[in-house]
Amino acid sequence: MALTFYTNPMSRAQIARWALHEVGADYQERILGFGAEMKSADYLAVNPMGKVPAIVHDDTIVTEAAAICLYLTEAFPEAGLAPQTRTEKADCYRWMFFAAGPVEQAITSHAMKWDEGLDAKKSATLGFGTYDAVVHTLSAFLEGRDYVCGGRFTAADLYVGAQVDWGLQFGTMPSTPAFETYAARLRERSAYKAARKIDADVIAAMQAETSA
Numbered sequence: 211m212a213l214t215f216y217t218n219p220m221s222r223a224q225i226a227r228w229a230l231h232e233v234g235a236d237y238q239e240r241i242l243g244f245g246a247e248m249k250s251a252d253y254l255a256v257n258p259m260g261k262v263p264a265i266v267h268d269d270t271i272v273t274e275a276a277a278i279c280l281y282l283t284e285a286f287p288e289a290g291l292a293p294q295t296r297t298e299k300a301d302c303y304r305w306m307f308f309a310a311g312p313v314e315q316a317i318t319s320h321a322m323k324w325d326e327g328l329d330a331k332k333s334a335t336l337g338f339g340t341y342d343a344v345v346h347t348l349s350a351f352l353e354g355r356d357y358v359c360g361g362r363f364t365a366a367d368l369y370v371g372a373q374v375d376w377g378l379q380f381g382t383m384p385s386t387p388a389f390e391t392y393a394a395r396l397r398e399r400s401a402y403k404a405a406r407k408i409d410a411d412v413i414a415a416m417q418a419e420t421s422a
Contacts, residue, residue, distance in 0.1 A: 211268035213237040219409035223263035225275040225372040231401035233286035276310040276369045283365040291365050298359040302366040305358050309370045312338035317382045352388040371396040
């Protein structure tokens, strides 16, 4: 089946490209500029939010980076990245949704300083509670683990790993030993390196075109 990948390298679409390379998918990319191009009628028919990433796999549309990671690992079972046992499924779904929900919300709120001055009562009404609680929970879980599901790399590591990797690079997550060790392990993967190189090359070409 044909697979089209809608992306901009300066976005969360980097997560989806990594997933595409991990599962060994052949894909055609369409790089969209922020603004008018992502808000065009043609692309809004793919993703009404006018955001990337998105994939169209034959006649199936998938948006949202976490959903794309899970979809691809099931659509390409030969890659062996889908959770198999009940324990793996529990860990995969639990921590992927934790990363897509509380972690994403906590980091955004903290970076924007929206959580400043909140007392315990107000924090209790938030889905993530507090930034400190979220990052401590994730860091504590990863201590002593090679991957989210234990001893092998799965779909969960694509999304959880990207959150940790980006958080360390941009300073939105604390540099704990557990985070650093986990991120270093992921950065050694050949698919990670290949995907990151493609995005880095595209970014360099875009910047050169802008400055020309």
